Amino acid sequence: xxGHAYEMLLAGTMIVxxxxxxxxxxxxxxxPGISDRVIxxxxxxxxxxxxxxxxxxxxxxxxLVDVCLIYAMVSFLGVVVxxxxxxxxxxxxxxxxxxxxxxxxNLRRQxxxxxxxxxxxxxxxxxxxxxxxxxxxxxxxGGSGEAAEAExxxxxxxAGLPPRTxxxxxxxxxxxxxxx
Amino acid sequence: xxxxxxxFFAVAGLLLVGMFFEVxxxxxxxxxxxxxxxxxxxxxxxxxxxxxxxxxxxxxxGFTMDSLKLFLxxxxxxxxxxxxGHMISRLEAMTNPNLGEIxxxxxxxxxxxxxxxxxxxxxxxSEKESPESANRKGGCAE
Numbered sequence: 001x002x003g004h005a006y007e008m009l010l011a012g013t014m015i016v017x018x019x020x021x022x023x024x025x026x027x028x029x030x031x032p033g034i035s036d037r038v039i040x041x042x043x044x045x046x047x048x049x050x051x052x053x054x055x056x057x058x059x060x061x062x063x064l065v066d067v068c069l070i071y072a073m074v075s076f077l078g079v080v081v082x083x084x085x086x087x088x089x090x091x092x093x094x095x096x097x098x099x100x101x102x103x104x105x106n107l108r109r110q111x112x113x114x115x116x117x118x119x120x121x122x123x124x125x126x127x128x129x130x131x132x133x134x135x136x137x138x139x140x141x142g143g144s145g146e147a148a149e150a151e152x153x154x155x156x157x158x159a160g161l162p163p164r165t166x167x168x169x170x171x172x173x174x175x176x177x178x179x180x
Numbered sequence: 181x182x183x184x185x186x187x188f189f190a191v192a193g194l195l196l197v198g199m200f201f202e203v204x205x206x207x208x209x210x211x212x213x214x215x216x217x218x219x220x221x222x223x224x225x226x227x228x229x230x231x232x233x234x235x236x237x238x239x240x241x242g243f244t245m246d247s248l249k250l251f252l253x254x255x256x257x258x259x260x261x262x263x264x265g266h267m268i269s270r271l272e273a274m275t276n277p278n279l280g281e282i283x284x285x286x287x288x289x290x291x292x293x294x295x296x297x298x299x300x301x302x303x304x305x306s307e308k309e310s311p312e313s314a315n316r317k318g319g320c321a322e
Contacts, residue, residue: 002184006191006240013195013233020206027209035215035272039222042264043209046226047202049257050233053250057237065249072253076260083267090275102274103284110279 010058017051034086038079045075187239194236202229214280215272223265230257 021044028040049072056064087102096105205225212218234254238247273279 002188005188009188009192009195013199016199017202020202023206023210031215033215033272033276035268035276036218038268038271039209039215039218042268043206043222043226046230046257046261049253050198050202050230053234053237053253056246057240062246065246065253069249069253069256072257072260076264079264080267083264083271087271087274103270106274106276106279107282107284110277113277 007058010054014051014054014058017047017054021047021051038082038086042075042079045071045079049075191236191240194232194239198229198232198234198236201225201232205229215276216269216282219265219269219272223261227258227261230254 024040024044024047028037028044031037031040049068052064052068052071056062056068091102096102202225205222208221208225209218212221231254234250238250241247241250273282
């Protein structure tokens with residue numbers, strides 16, 4: 001009677017956890033961005049940790065707890081490596097450095113592509129100590145490329161060139177304005 | 181005999197509480213629209229879900245070596261999950277072009293207000309720190 005009750009409890013828990021894994025897989029396919037997918041995969045890994053531990057009690061095999069511990073370590077390692085690699089690749093493609101100033105640079109880029117005002121010139125110039133590490137030239141290049149596309153009427157000319165060439169061209173134009 | 185049934189109901193209660201938190205976590209990940217909010221729901225729900233389910237399994241096993249190994253899994257997961265959550269949040273903050281408004285706080289830098297943004301840099305009690313150690317506070321990007 002008691003054994004039967006335990007079996008039903010553990011089996012019901014495992015079924016519910018399986019349904020949660022399927023729902024998380026839907027999110028990992030749908031999620032509109034890399035971070036959503038990585039979050040879903042991390043959550044699937046955590047639910048699998050719980051599932052292996054419950055299975056070890058259900059089948060009364062004690063070595064599955066060791067498997068659970070090793071799987072926790074491997075899943076953590078995988079998520080950390082994936083995040084570092086993707087951050088490095090993305091920022092390298094945008095020609096910026098993946099150091100501590102990258103969050104502020106991302107915010108600055110987002111502001112400058114959002115509002116097409118004259119304030120973008122001083123935001124690109126007034127850099128922090130960390131922005132000086134990446135080089136003010138890179139920040140000005142990333143910022144002024146989008147600022148030029150947003151505010152001036154040279155969108156046709158800037159769009160005809162590849163993005164990096166357009167950014168270099170506008171940086172060459174705005175360089176005397178930056179370095180005072 | 182009664183003790184066995186008390187143990188069964190304790191295990192059932194702990195497992196159900198753990199399942200409740202995990203269902204809330206998955207529901208939160210589905211319902212939110214921004215990745216940083218989803219990360220918050222996933223991290224909180226996963227932490228508590230793992231704690232309660234593993235506590236239930238430990239009560240079921242009693243005071244044996246298996247319970248110690250389950251406790252080691254909880255310990256490792258509580259150390260490792262905040263690190264991976266932080267890495268995912270940094271991935272989101274560094275690479276998302278439509279991030280919205282967030283606050284960035286760093287110690288040891290001058291206070292600066294970006295135009296219309298929410299960058300805030302605090303300098304409290306960190307003037308004595310060298311610039312290298314202040315820069316290293318944010319993470320391990322080097």
